[in-house]
Every structure is written in structure tokens, then in C-alpha cells.
Amino acid sequence: MSAQFPLWEVFVRSKRGLAHNHVGSLRAPDAELALRNARDVYTRRQEGVSIWVVPAASIVASSPDEKDSFFDPAGDKPYRHPTFYDVPEGLTHI
Amino acid sequence: MTSSLGVDLDASRYVLRLADDALILGQRLSEWAVSSPALEEDVALLNIALDLLGQARHLLTHASELEGRGRDEDSLAFLRDEPEFSCALLVQVDNGDFGKTIARQLLVSAFHVHLWRALARSTDEVLAAIAAKAVKESDYHLDHARHWTLRLGDGTNESHARIQSGLDAVWPYVHELFERDDLVERLLERGIAADPEALLPLWRQTVTEVLSEATLDVPDVSWRPTGGRSGQHLTGFGYLLAEMQHLHRSHPGATW
Numbered sequence: 001m002s003a004q005f006p007l008w009e010v011f012v013r014s015k016r017g018l019a020h021n022h023v024g025s026l027r028a029p030d031a032e033l034a035l036r037n038a039r040d041v042y043t044r045r046q047e048g049v050s051i052w053v054v055p056a057a058s059i060v061a062s063s064p065d066e067k068d069s070f071f072d073p074a075g076d077k078p079y080r081h082p083t084f085y086d087v088p089e090g091l092t093h094i
Numbered sequence: 095m096t097s098s099l100g101v102d103l104d105a106s107r108y109v110l111r112l113a114d115d116a117l118i119l120g121q122r123l124s125e126w127a128v129s130s131p132a133l134e135e136d137v138a139l140l141n142i143a144l145d146l147l148g149q150a151r152h153l154l155t156h157a158s159e160l161e162g163r164g165r166d167e168d169s170l171a172f173l174r175d176e177p178e179f180s181c182a183l184l185v186q187v188d189n190g191d192f193g194k195t196i197a198r199q200l201l202v203s204a205f206h207v208h209l210w211r212a213l214a215r216s217t218d219e220v221l222a223a224i225a226a227k228a229v230k231e232s233d234y235h236l237d238h239a240r241h242w243t244l245r246l247g248d249g250t251n252e253s254h255a256r257i258q259s260g261l262d263a264v265w266p267y268v269h270e271l272f273e274r275d276d277l278v279e280r281l282l283e284r285g286i287a288a289d290p291e292a293l294l295p296l297w298r299q300t301v302t303e304v305l306s307e308a309t310l311d312v313p314d315v316s317w318r319p320t321g322g323r324s325g326q327h328l329t330g331f332g333y334l335l336a337e338m339q340h341l342h343r344s345h346p347g348a349t350w
Contacts, residue, residue, distance in 0.1 A: 005132065026134050033241060037134040040141050 007056035008034040010041075012048035020052050028053075105218060106160035107180070108281050110170070111323060112209075113153030114181035117171060118331075119202060120146030121338050122189060131192050138238060142199075145231040152224045159220075172342035176332055177325035184267035186322070186331045193246055193253065194260030199239035201264060204300040205271050205293070206232040212288035221286065240304050247308025258310055265313040270320045272297075 005027035011020035023042050028034035034053040043051065062070055074080070123143035130136045154167035165173075184202060189195045210232055213225035246257040272290040274282075281287035305312055321327070341348060 027132060028134060029245065033245070036238060036241065037138060040138040041134055044137075044141055 005029050008038070008053045009056050009059060010034075010038040011052040011054070012038075012042055013050040014048050015046075017048075020050065023047070025056060031055075100160075101162035102160045104277060104280055105221075105286055106157045106162075107277055108287055109153050109157040109160060109218075109221060111180045111182075112213075113150050113157055113170070114179050115185050115202075116146045116153060117150035118179070118181040118334065119185035120144070120150060121334055122186065123195070123199075125189055126195065135192075139195075142235050142238065145235065149224065149228050149231070152227075156220050156224065168342065172339045176327055176335055179325060179327065179331075179335070180323050181327075182267070182270050183319055183322040183328055184264060184271060186328050186334060187264055187267060188330050190260055190263065191256055192242075193256035193258075194263055196239055196242045196246060197257055197260035198264045199235065200243050200261075200304060201268055201301060203232055203236035203239050204297050204304075205268075207236050208293045208296040208300070209288050212293060216288070217285035236300070243304050243310070244308045247305070247310040254309070257308075261305075261310060262313045262315070266315050266317045266319055269318040270322060273320065273323070275323065 006029075007025055008028055008031075009025050010023050012023045013020045026034065026037050026041055028037045031053060035051060038051050038053050042048070120143040123139050123146070126136065126139045126143075128136060130139055150171070151167055154170045158164075158166055158170060184198065187194075187198055189198075207229065210225040210229040214222050214229060216222040216225065243257060246253040248254070272294045274290050278287050278290065282289055302312055
């Protein structure tokens with residue numbers, strides 16, 4: 001039965017978290033039951049206060065084959081990190 | 095006002111009924127472990143079973159205090175024999191297929207949500223506190239049963255037939271939940287018990303709304319089996335107790 005159910009990706013926001021983090025996946029016949037299954041499987045130990053479920057098929061993912069062309073070019077461009085600036089004294093919240 | 099230290103045999107018997115309903119339904123549901131239709135449903139049903147076990151523990155402890163005979167929650171759960179249990183027949187009905195289990199869950203959960211709301215106003219403050227906590231859990235149990243009833247009832251021909259047949263099988267046992275015997279009468283006068291006659295129309299509305307949305311028929315049966323409250327149980331109850339009590343009886347005082 002479960003093999004026929006579509007796959008859903010589950011995102012949970014913890015009590016102190018600002019963003020929903022991916023926690024895993026599950027199978028469910030539809031969105032409402034996916035949400036309930038996610039509640040039962042992923043928040044039974046008070047892990048979160050908000051849940052998103054997303055059909056796994058709706059997620060567009062980068063391909064492992066494209067890893068080199070996608071990510072390697074950023075490897076030798078350290079100037080993109082904001083570590084070359086002197087932070088003026090007295091500046092907070094940065 | 096009932097003190098948590100004062101012996102009150104009427105209240106104890108009443109709370110024990112509530113405890114037995116929760117305990118035995120939890121035990122029945124836990125039989126779905128590793129055999130429900132999907133892994134996710136395994137977790138869902140077992141979460142509900144654990145909620146019920148938690149309610150049962152609070153209620154058993156309270157019943158034990160009211161009884162004042164030194165039988166703690168474990169003694170009450172594991173050392174009583176079949177005729178001493180006072181659970182309703184509905185909660186001990188065998189699981190059947192998933193459709194029958196969901197039908198039973200719908201009927202019991204719809205009863206519990208209204209029961210706990212009423213008991214949250216009980217003059218027994220401990221019982222009221224247990225009920226107030228149980229309301230949220232039962233709301234979710236009803237939500238779970240409702241969603242599955244809708245999907246099975248308004249799903250395929252096969253799923254519709256199965257949940258309708260499950261519903262027909264468990265329906266007769268519902269009436270016992272609303273019986274008003276001498277014990278309930280006495281406790282109603284003291285504001286401790288919930289009035290079954292007031293719960294019935296609320297229950298009926300909750301259940302019929304779900305059944306109608308799920309394109310299911312309200313069963314038309316006149317058979318009204320009863321006896322659970324006085325210790326006359328279904329045939330399968332002894333087997334359930336044997337499984338539930340065996341460990342504690344074989345290894346008295348065993349702990350994790």
C-alpha cells in the first residue's frame with residue numbers, strides 16, 4: 001500500500017528556529033494526511049511548532065553530475081566572503 | 095468537593111471505568127504495531143495508543159487513591175482478572191481490518207472528545223485536570239479517525255465496503271457508552287460524572303456529520319449488547335488480558 005503513496009518531504013520549524021528545516025520524508029496519499037503523518041513521525045518529541053510538507057516530485061534538485069560546474073567555480077573566489085573588510089569600531093549588529 | 099486523599103468508592107469505580115476504557119483501547123490499538131497499512135500509520139496508531147495509555151495511568155492512579163486499598167496503577171492494570179475489568183465492550187472489539195479499526199476509532203474518539211469536555215467541569219478536581227489534558231489528545235484522535243473515514247468512505251468501492259462493514263460491526267456496541275446506571279446517577283448528583291444523556295446528541299451530531307461527508311450510512315441495528323461495565327466481556331477479552339498481563343504476572347515488579 002505505501003509503495004503506491006506519493007513521497008513527501010517534511011520541513012519543521014523548531015520553537016526557537018526562524019526557518020523550517022528539512023527533517024526527512026514520508027509517504028502519504030494526500031497533503032492533509034502527509035501533514036498529520038509528519039506530526040506523528042517527526043514532532044512526537046516536541047521537535048517543532050510548525051510543519052511544511054512538500055510533494056517530493058515538486059522539488060527541483062541540482063544533479064550530482066553537475067556538481068563540478070555548479071559549485072567548483074566558487075572555490076577559488078575567497079573575495080566573495082566579507083572577510084576583507086575592516087569593521088568600523090562601534091558598529092554593532094553586523 | 096472530593097479530596098484526593100479521601101476514600102470514595104463510588105468515584106473510584108467510575109474513574110476505573112474511564113481508566114479501563116482507555117487502557118484496553120490502547121492495548122487493542124497497539125496490536126497494529128508493525129502490521130498497519132503503512133509505516134507512517136504504524137506510528138500514528140501507536141502514538142494514539144500511547145496517549146490512551148498515558149490517560150489510563152493517570153486515571154488508574156486516581157482510582158487507586160479513591161479506593162484506598164493500596165492497589166497501585168500496576169496492580170489495577172495487571173493483577174485484576176477479567177470480571178473485575180469494567181471497560182465498555184466497544185473498546186475491546188477486535189481490530190478487524192483497517193476499516194473496522196478506523197470505524198471503532200471514530201465512534202470512541204467522538205465519545206471521548208465530548209466526555210472529556212464535560213468531565214473537565216467535574217467537581218472532582220483531579221478528574222477534571224486529567225480530562226482537561228485528555229481533551230487535546232482526543233481531539234487529535236478524532237481528527238485522525240475522521241480523515242481516514244472520509245478517505246475510506248469516499249474512496250474506492252473496496253474501501254467504502256470495508257469501512258461500512260466495519261461500522262456496521264461496531265455500531266451496536268455504542269449504546270453501552272451512554273448507559274446511565276445507579277452509579278452514574280449517584281455521581282451526577284454530586285457533579286462528578288458526565289451525563290451520558292447529554293453526551294448522546296453531541297456524539298450523534300459529530301459522528302453523523304463525518305459519516306454523511308464520507309458517503310457512509312448510519313447503521314440501522316437494534317441489537318444493543320451490554321455487560322462490559324459489570325465485568326461480562328467479549329470472548330476475545332481474555333486473550334487480550336493474557337497478552338497484556340503476562341509479563342507482569344510472570345515477573346512481578348519487573349521494570350525497564
